[in-house]
Amino acid sequence: xxDVVLLTLGSGRDAPGGACGSGGVCCGxxxxxxxxxxxxxxxxxxxxxxxxxxxxxxxxxxxxxxxxARGARVEAVTARSDAEIDEVLARLDGPPRPDxxxxxxxxxxxxxxxxxxxxxxxxxxxRRLVRRYAPPPSRRPADLPGNRTVPDLPPVGVLPLDxxxxxxxxxxxxxxxxxxxxxxxxxxxxxxxVRRLDLLRNDGGSVTLDGALIGAADDAGRPLHWxxxxxxxxxxxxxxxxxxxxxxxxxxxxxxxLDELPLLTAGDPTDGLVxxxxxxxxxxxxxxxxxxxxxxxxxxxxxxxxxxxxxxxxPYLDDGVEGELSRKRSWWxxxxxxxxxxx
Numbered sequence: 001x002x003d004v005v006l007l008t009l010g011s012g013r014d015a016p017g018g019a020c021g022s023g024g025v026c027c028g029x030x031x032x033x034x035x036x037x038x039x040x041x042x043x044x045x046x047x048x049x050x051x052x053x054x055x056x057x058x059x060x061x062x063x064x065x066x067x068x069a070r071g072a073r074v075e076a077v078t079a080r081s082d083a084e085i086d087e088v089l090a091r092l093d094g095p096p097r098p099d100x101x102x103x104x105x106x107x108x109x110x111x112x113x114x115x116x117x118x119x120x121x122x123x124x125x126x127r128r129l130v131r132r133y134a135p136p137p138s139r140r141p142a143d144l145p146g147n148r149t150v151p152d153l154p155p156v157g158v159l160p161l162d163x164x165x166x167x168x169x170x171x172x173x174x175x176x177x178x179x180x181x182x183x184x185x186x187x188x189x190x191x192x193x194v195r196r197l198d199l200l201r202n203d204g205g206s207v208t209l210d211g212a213l214i215g216a217a218d219d220a221g222r223p224l225h226w227x228x229x230x231x232x233x234x235x236x237x238x239x240x241x242x243x244x245x246x247x248x249x250x251x252x253x254x255x256x257x258l259d260e261l262p263l264l265t266a267g268d269p270t271d272g273l274v275x276x277x278x279x280x281x282x283x284x285x286x287x288x289x290x291x292x293x294x295x296x297x298x299x300x301x302x303x304x305x306x307x308x309x310x311x312x313x314x315p316y317l318d319d320g321v322e323g324e325l326s327r328k329r330s331w332w333x334x335x336x337x338x339x340x341x342x343x
Contacts, residue, residue, distance in 0.1 A: 009124060063185055126209060176342070179342075196336035198273075226310075
């Protein structure tokens with residue numbers, strides 16, 4: 001039978017709403033749903049490790065009970081730093097290799113479930129998987145796929161901590177049709193299938209699971225225009241002269257729309273391509289001379305995208321995590337690099 005680690009993140013670094021990413025709530029209790037302002041719509045038993053909160057979240061306990069009832073050995077861990085995440089991920093390592101590289105064990109009897117209050121928290125764990133298993137360019141092994149910089153990362157069970165996110169602005173688990181109730185997650189981890197998914201890496205040292213949205217609005221909700229060069233493979237969507245409303249970079253479909261404006265049309269995290277769209281305001285005049293503004297959406301698909309902002313700092317969201325773009329940033333696709341357990 002399997003050893004299952006139920007991992008909860010106790011740090012809010014990668015969450016838009018504070019600690020644990022759900023209104024500042026790490027473990028028990030209610031927390032408001034963290035929002036991003038409407039900018040985008042798409043060891044034996046299960047005793048937890050020492051925690052700062054008195055009790056784990058209810059879904060974690062319920063999932064541990066469901067796993068234990070099936071004979072799995074369950075350990076609940078709360079990680080509050082990258083080092084503590086890495087201690088958990090080390091359990092997924094394979095046997096030593098002749099080349100000395102740290103590599104995941106494809107036959108591991110340890111399975112990982114990540115309890116997530118936001119896509120940013122799931123991203124934080126996958127990012128540490130990449131950091132652990134990606135070989136240095138100078139030590140690229142022969143058994144690494146030619147179109148990737150990382151091996152097949154170990155699959156992850158996803159336990160959403162906020163079932164309400166299944167509707168409205170959908171999180172990645174909802175987009176992928178993953179089970180949300182603890183019993184369903186337990187069944188997928190023990191009896192389900194592994195679904196491999198594309199991963200976006202970037203030259204800032206991070207990863208993207210769903211997508212990124214570059215651009216912002218003022219306090220009144222009015223879009224702030226910015227300028228930047230946007231290239232997808234050999235296609236130039238903006239040379240840097242156009243005022244841009246937004247740029248959406250999609251692996252999946254979380255940033256498919258900006259309010260009512262459709263941006264991405266075919267987000268598919270299994271096709272080996274990234275979809276990119278820029279929205280450009282275009283001023284026209286009616287027959288009566290009245291000025292009107294419409295939005296032209298330019299789209300392209302490819303293996304890589306580069307964005308060079310012309311403005312000093314451009315706000316953006318990446319898997320729901322806020323940041324500022326002040327220099328060139330490139331994303332590229334790692335086809336089928338990471339995986340989830342699904343029913």
